[in-house]
Amino acid sequence: MPGFAKRMKTMEKSATIIRNLFGAMNDPNLISFGGGAPAREALPIDIVREIANDVLTTGKRGVEALQYGGVMGLRDLREAVVGQLLEPKGIAAKADNILITSGGLEGINLLCQLFIDPGDVILVESPTFVHCVEIFEMFQAKCVSVAMDGNGMVPEDLEEKIRRYKPKMVYVIPTFHNPTGRTLSLERRERIAQLGSEHDVIILEDDPYRDIRYSGTDLKPIKAFDRTGHTVLANSFSKIFSPGARLGYVLAGDDVTSKLFDAKTATNSHTSMLPQVICAEFFKRGFYPAHHRMICDLYRERRDTMIECIDRFFPQGTKRTFPDGGLFTWAELPGGINTTDLLAEATSNPSVKVAFVAGEGFFIEGGGMGSNCMRISFGAVPPEKIRLGAEKLGNFICSKLK
Numbered sequence: 001m002p003g004f005a006k007r008m009k010t011m012e013k014s015a016t017i018i019r020n021l022f023g024a025m026n027d028p029n030l031i032s033f034g035g036g037a038p039a040r041e042a043l044p045i046d047i048v049r050e051i052a053n054d055v056l057t058t059g060k061r062g063v064e065a066l067q068y069g070g071v072m073g074l075r076d077l078r079e080a081v082v083g084q085l086l087e088p089k090g091i092a093a094k095a096d097n098i099l100i101t102s103g104g105l106e107g108i109n110l111l112c113q114l115f116i117d118p119g120d121v122i123l124v125e126s127p128t129f130v131h132c133v134e135i136f137e138m139f140q141a142k143c144v145s146v147a148m149d150g151n152g153m154v155p156e157d158l159e160e161k162i163r164r165y166k167p168k169m170v171y172v173i174p175t176f177h178n179p180t181g182r183t184l185s186l187e188r189r190e191r192i193a194q195l196g197s198e199h200d201v202i203i204l205e206d207d208p209y210r211d212i213r214y215s216g217t218d219l220k221p222i223k224a225f226d227r228t229g230h231t232v233l234a235n236s237f238s239k240i241f242s243p244g245a246r247l248g249y250v251l252a253g254d255d256v257t258s259k260l261f262d263a264k265t266a267t268n269s270h271t272s273m274l275p276q277v278i279c280a281e282f283f284k285r286g287f288y289p290a291h292h293r294m295i296c297d298l299y300r301e302r303r304d305t306m307i308e309c310i311d312r313f314f315p316q317g318t319k320r321t322f323p324d325g326g327l328f329t330w331a332e333l334p335g336g337i338n339t340t341d342l343l344a345e346a347t348s349n350p351s352v353k354v355a356f357v358a359g360e361g362f363f364i365e366g367g368g369m370g371s372n373c374m375r376i377s378f379g380a381v382p383p384e385k386i387r388l389g390a391e392k393l394g395n396f397i398c399s400k401l402k
Contacts, residue, residue, distance in 0.1 A: 011137035017130050017361040027355070030347060031389035033376045034355040036178065036327055038239055039302070040380070042295040044287065048242070051281045065277040071264050073100025073249070074276040080283035081249050085211065085235070090220040093251055099260045102271045104208050104236030104248035108132055111169075111232060112139045113263045114256065115202055121167040125153050127362030127370055129178045132171060132206065143364045146170075150321075152177065152184030155191040162199045169202040170195075174222055176209035176326025179362050179375035183324060189222045196230035208236040208248075209326035211292065214300035216324030229253030237279060239327070240292065245275035299327065299379060305386045306378040313394025315401055320376075327379030330359075332372060335401045339374045346396055354393040 056062045064074075072078065078095040086093045101107040116122070118140035124133065126145035136143055144165050147157040153172055161167070172192065174184035184192075196203035205222045223233040229252070237247040250260060264270070282288060306329060310320050317334030333339065339358040346352045359373025378386055 007138050007140055010140050011134050014130050014134035014137055014361075018134060027347070030353050030355045031381065031385050031392070032355040033378065033381060033389060033393075034357050035380060036377055037243060037380045038295070038327070039298055039382075041298060042379075043242055044282065044291055047282060047287050047291070048278055051278050051285070055277055055281065061277060065274045067273060069270045069273040069276065071099075071261055071270050072096075073098070073271055074273070074280050076284060077276050077280035078249070080280060081251075084283055084288060086251065089210070089218070090224040091233075091251070097251055097253065097257050099250045099252075099257065099264060100271045100276060101234075101248040101250060101264075102268065103243075103246040104206070104234055104238065105131065105135065106267075106271075107234040107248050107250040108204065108206065109135055110250070110260055110263045110267065111202070111204060111234070112136065112141070113267070114259050115168050116141050117168075120169075121165045123158065123161050123165070123167045123170045124364065125172060125177070126365065127179055127359065127373075128171070128364065129173060129206070130361055133364060136171070141168075145363070145365050148177075148180070148182065150182060152182055152188055153192065155188050155195065158192065159195055162195060162201060167201055169204055171204045171206065172222070173206050173209075175207050175219070176212070176323050176328070178209070178326070179328055179357065179359070180330040181321045181323030181326055181328045182330075183216075183219065184222075186219050189220065190225040193222050193225035193227075193231050196226070197228040201230065203231040205231055205233045206235075207233060208239055210235070211240050212296060212299055212327075213325035214296040214303070223251060229256065232256060240288075240295065241279055241282060242275075245279060247271065247275055247279055296325075299325070302378040302381065302383060302386060303329070305383040306376065306390065309387055309390030309394070310376070313391045313398075315394070315398045327377050329376050329378065331374050331376055332359075333374070333397060334372075336372065337397065337400055338371050340371065342397065342400070343374075346393060349396070352392050352396045354389045354396075356393070 055065050078098040081098050082093050082095050116139040120141050122136050122141045122143050123146050124143050125148050146161055147154045223231045233251040235249055319332040321330045343358045347355050357375040359370035363369035
């Protein structure tokens with residue numbers, strides 16, 4: 001067999017982290033705080049069944065759902081994105097500037113096809129979403145970290161890194177950040193958009209958790225402050241509709257949209273039509289507002305339960321975030337506990353059997369950064385299991401400090 005492409009070597013570390021993550025998620029005997037999947041109760045199964053039955057018994061719409069489609073995606077789905085997801089957030093957009101993608105990650109992959117050559121620098125938050133690092137490394141980019149604090153990516157450090165490294169792209173998750181749950185402040189959003197324009201750098205705004213806010217004040221996306229087309233917004237329907245539908249979208253200026261068309265054509269021609277049609281009908285028939293309220297109420301209860309349990313059962317000195325939305329909190333443990341080792345023990349010990357994601361893999365710097373941290377996902381776990389799992393895990397951590 002011929003040798004694999006060099007890109008497979010450059011992405012080896014991040015690919016290993018992701019393989020291990022999904023391995024833990026698939027053990028049915030675990031209480032898993034590890035994955036990022038939405039709750040089963042948040043999936044609109046009955047609504048989708050109703051829509052699918054209607055669509056597939058209606059000649060024109062049924063044929064449209066099962067036939068080839070346009071490269072940019074279904075027109076009425078793109079119009080729903082503009083009218084129901086973007087305009088309420090302060091973004092003036094046109095359907096012609098929306099590309100429907102096969103999940104949020106495909107949008108990021110396509111943007112890398114447009115902009116990234118081997119050796120290009122991409123600036124990312126520290127910590128950051130490891131799955132996107134895998135994509136960046138597949139394109140043989142060099143990722144450089146930018147400092148974060150409680151208000152998200154630090155603009156002063158970002159500007160210094162832009163001047164030093166001359167990056168092609170800045171990757172940022174501004175709202176209910178994965179893995180920390182933090183949210184970028186409004187002032188920083190505006191400043192980051194300005195920095196992209198001033199230094200001719202693409203700001204890739206990845207915002208898949210934005211629409212599941214259940215406390216605090218809504219904030220305009222970075223894209224709302226973009227005046228030059230340097231900010232590109234990538235988003236997903238996975239958390240508000242269905243991850244299995246594999247639907248996302250990209251909003252960009254005319255020049256970028258034109259090139260996205262070409263990259264999409266060369267990649268897979270168009271996104272699957274059946275989920276597009278069902279998702280478009282979900283919005284057109286007015287199901288989204290009530291569904292959105294339901295999932296926000298659901299995740300608020302689970303967030304509150306998880307935070308209460310961390311504060312009650314984890315050792316004194318534990319630091320954790322309090323997210324106003326999304327699916328994750330981030331905990332920093334005292335006493336020099338290594339969470340990679342802790343994870344191996346917690347998942348194999350029959351009296352614990354609780355999974356989470358160890359923090360070290362989210363830091364591209366290496367050198368033990370985040371070794372005492374963990375990402376804890378509460379989205380897919382019912383409150384009673386959150387209580388049981390957090391108590392078991394907290395007691396196990398406390399036993400390590402005695």
